Amino acid sequence: MTASPSDPSGGTSPAVLRTAAALAEALEPVRADDRIIGLVPTMGALHEGHLSLVRRARRDCGCVVASLFVNPTQFGPNEDFERYPRDEAADLAAFGANGVEYVYAPPLEEMYPNGPEITVTVSGVTEGLCGAARPGHFDGVTTVVSRLFEQCRPDVAYFGEKDFQQLKTIEKLVEQQGYGIRIIGVPIVRERDGLALSSRNVYLGERERRIAPALYVTLFAVAGRLHEGANLEEQCDWGRRELLEAGFDKVDYFEARDAATLAPADGYRRGLRLLAAAHIGGTRLIDNLSVDNPA
Numbered sequence: 292m293t294a295s296p297s298d299p300s301g302g303t304s305p306a307v308l309r310t311a312a313a314l315a316e317a318l319e320p321v322r323a324d325d326r327i328i329g330l331v332p333t334m335g336a337l338h339e340g341h342l343s344l345v346r347r348a349r350r351d352c353g354c355v356v357a358s359l360f361v362n363p364t365q366f367g368p369n370e371d372f373e374r375y376p377r378d379e380a381a382d383l384a385a386f387g388a389n390g391v392e393y394v395y396a397p398p399l400e401e402m403y404p405n406g407p408e409i410t411v412t413v414s415g416v417t418e419g420l421c422g423a424a425r426p427g428h429f430d431g432v433t434t435v436v437s438r439l440f441e442q443c444r445p446d447v448a449y450f451g452e453k454d455f456q457q458l459k460t461i462e463k464l465v466e467q468q469g470y471g472i473r474i475i476g477v478p479i480v481r482e483r484d485g486l487a488l489s490s491r492n493v494y495l496g497e498r499e500r501r502i503a504p505a506l507y508v509t510l511f512a513v514a515g516r517l518h519e520g521a522n523l524e525e526q527c528d529w530g531r532r533e534l535l536e537a538g539f540d541k542v543d544y545f546e547a548r549d550a551a552t553l554a555p556a557d558g559y560r561r562g563l564r565l566l567a568a569a570h571i572g573g574t575r576l577i578d579n580l581s582v583d584n585p586a
């Protein structure tokens with residue numbers, strides 16, 4: 292690999308692999324060197340949230356691989372697959388500037404050569420929350436992530452707490468399938484006003500962008516009131532109403548779950564996670580917060 296003199300960030304251009312065979316070949320010497328391989332799966336349109344995963348992987352691992360694949364099977368029929376933001380050149384530069392050595396960016400046919408033949412399903416943690424609001428979404432996620440794991444065979448893989456139910460689902464997938472991959476959850480990176488960074492934030496118009504931080508602010512307010520002894524069910528009801536009052540059009544859920552298992556909570560106790568999803572304009576936003584340690 293060579294340093295790219297034209298890279299204004301001063302980073303090193305990552306090698307881009309388009310096939311699983313090319314990825315396996317590239318990683319052969321890395322494995323022979325016993326370097327720890329860290330994988331950061333992404334759909335691109337990178338922001339500081341993604342890059343925090345990459346930097347954590349850089350700290351932990353001897354070799355960082357990132358994947359770049361907008362996975363159609365995790366989008367519902369009326370969702371934003373077609374218009375999902377894509378900018379491969381910018382993503383490659385950002386990966387390079389943050390120490391990614393290999394980017395696996397396969398075309399659709401490489402991931403699904405015969406269409407969607409095999410579906411990997413995780414039950415339990417995928418029920419309710421986004422699982423209820425986006426039928427089939429987690430099947431798409433676990434199917435593509437298990438393929439990525441099999442093709443890359445990383446030692447460690449990094450996922451954001453931003454998609455908390457996804458993180459729990461991947462933990463379960465690895466446990467059930469015996470992949471022997473360590474899963475690291477990385478804290479949510481936010482804008483200064485609390486809005487969680489998301490590739491979908493570019494969809495927000497000016498008015499919507501002003502309303503959007505209410506998602507975090509409301510989660511934070513509920514966490515504080517729970518600490519003061521408020522009733523959990525009443526607070527979640529209040530949270531739903533508050534989001535509508537703030538200008539959201541529809542609330543998919545505002546709930547507390549056990550942070551380890553995602554089991555529904557019937558009262559306030561330690562170890563809970565508050566999770567919410569709401570629509571504004573045509574955009575669906577999700578966020579979540581530890582009740583014990585809201586940040």
Ligand code: AMP
Nearest residue numbers: 333334335340450451453454479480488
């Ligand atoms: P995506 O490209 O949306 O599939 O996201 C790729 C990874 O980045 C997932 O593990 C996400 O949870 C993580 N991620 C996305 N946004 C954030 C954020 N604001 N903070 C931390 N991680 C994030």
